[in-house]
Amino acid sequence: MDCQGHGSHVAGIVGGDARNITGPLAPPQPWVGVAPEVTLGGYRVFGCTGVTGTDILLAAMEKAFNDGMNIINMSLGGGSSYKGYPTAVLGDKLSKMGMTLIASAGNDGSEGVWMVGNTGLGDESTSVASFTNAFGRFQTFTYGGGKFPYNPASNFGSVIDLPASATLFPLFDKAGVLQDGCDAAAYTGLDVKGKVVLALGDYTRCGSGARATIAKATGAAGLLTHTTPFGMTNIGGIAGFPMASIEHAGGDAVLAAYKKNPANAFTWSKTPSDITVEGGGTLSDFSSYGLDGDLRSKPDVGGPGGNILSAYPRAKGAYAVLSGTSMSSPYVAGSQALFYQGKKGGPRGLETRKIFKNTATLTKSFGSKNLASAAKQGAGLINVMNALTSTTTITPDHIDLLDSIRLRKTQKITIKNTGKKTETYVLSHSPAEALNSYYDGTGYPNPAIHFEEDFASVTFSQNKVKIPAGKSATITLNFAEPKAGDAKQFPIYSGYVIATPEKGNVPVHIPYTGVKGDISQVPIMDVKRGWPKFQVANAQGQLVPAPANYKFDWKKDTAAVLVRLGSHTPSLTVRIYDAANNLKGYLSSTNNGPAFGFSGRTKNIKDGKLVQTGYIWKGEVFAELNSTSPTALPSGTYSLVVAAQKKFTAGAYPADFEVYNLGSFKQ
Incomplete structure (x- = not known):
């Protein structure tokens, strides 16, 4: 009975059953959720406006754990980020205690790369992409x-x-x-x-x-x-x-x-x-692209999320067809429940994610001859039957090659035969299409991605391996980044390492991802379009450029620092210096809190306007990065500096930062 119907729809995908309903509440066609025998626990985190706080999400996750839930589905998110995002951190802790966290990868496919959602970024969480239903x-x-x-x-x-x-x-x-x-x-x-x-x-x-x-x-x-x-x-x-x-x-x-x-x-x-449906059975166009801020392989796996029939509040018609990674996430959560039921006392947490990733179905982009990027489909479309019947696993469940400068070209994988007979495996490699968003020279990722055949190559220490029942074998892989592709355009390349049993059992695979080029040189701020900006509210409440040496009266004035990030940064700071160039602290905004810490990229356009993030300011600063409360600046002349740390740098200021001086002001 949620206000908008989102929660009802998600719950129905996990465990609904509308096969035998007649009368005025009969569905448009009989349908059943993924795991109709599941026990559902509902934890309300949204009001009718669809807005919540991280503290409420964390409390709900803890309560679900304390109530004995096995799986948490989170059909929500707040944009791109790092694995240090609070819900991702807690998700990893809960996973280590036997839970499974499933989260939407996000619906920002139209925004281009670096947009996978924050909630499922944990090392042990499952970030879920969306595939479109073949029928509707x-x-x-x-x-x-x-x-x-x-x-x-x-x-x-x-x-x-x-x-x-x-x-x-x-x-x-x-x-x-x-x-x-x-x-x-x-x-x-x-x-x-x-x-x-x-x-x-x-x-x-x-x-x-x-x-x-x-x-x-x-x-x-x-x-x-x-x-x-x-x-x-x-x-x-x-x-x-x-x-x-x-x-x-x-x-x-x-x-x-x-x-x-x-x-x-x-x-x-x-x-x-x-x-x-046109394009049915392939990746949904709205499903978000990775990678995350650390060049980690996210999303992890995909589920049906486009054009999904499920439950809806009775006042809104009782049933609805909706689309989103909010729909694919509960599909994967329900699949986890089926797996747990089928395996009874079997694996949990990260081990389960590995099995689902190993056994997913790899797909091509609609109209393409090449496999879709692992930065879009993860390990592929979830296949519950494969997961239940496979007798092989590959560890780890993904490989992060990073970039050209830091290329982890030598990797080891462990193949385990969990079956009852000796099996011989043939090792192979299937590359996927590369993603190029920096082809236009603007320094900001173009949402219209160019798909390229920038393929890495992989060699194996042995191309075939025989493994007795219950035993494992370790194989060394050597990667070479693609010869094709312009390193100055930072293409994201990917592919899959596959182990195929000769006796016809389920093949297993893992994805790898990498970036050609030096990731520390990827532009962070959208400078060519005029960001960052320092502005002041006029008498009509509109933000206008702050005049040079403007004198603020904080009892009546309001300022704003506006930023627009084209990529993640490990540390985005707004710094205040006095006339002698001494650091006095970090801006304390009234809407976003302290202006320091890691940050994901900004969305591109909304309703015809370029999206920006604003730090509303009333003259207070945090004196240190570990300060717990802000203080007011004394009278004087100051300058504002926005500094965004380049990825994979040590964080030495200013050498490792993009630095923008926004000018001086007085108060």
């Missing part, structure tokens, strides 16, 4: 003789019902190229009143709410977004305005029909239909 039940429309599914904006509703007079209007520019609808100027001189606008579904420039607002203001009857690169996207839109995403192939077909006959009419369905 969607409302449809017919146009030009074709039938097409659509995914309505969540803020609008579930069914679009427009009159036949609402004909299609593709939002072309003068060259005939479909535009994304992010600019009101794109509608200049166009009459879209009463028509359904078709726009490009590329969300790298702005969100769905901004597009819907602009289209509604022009008098459009509705808005369809032509998804790129494939599938249907989850969009929010705005209340009261019909908006939906459609599949890429469907959008192409609609455009082709329009060009043949612009007068074609829409017919909107009254009931949903079962369809085969």
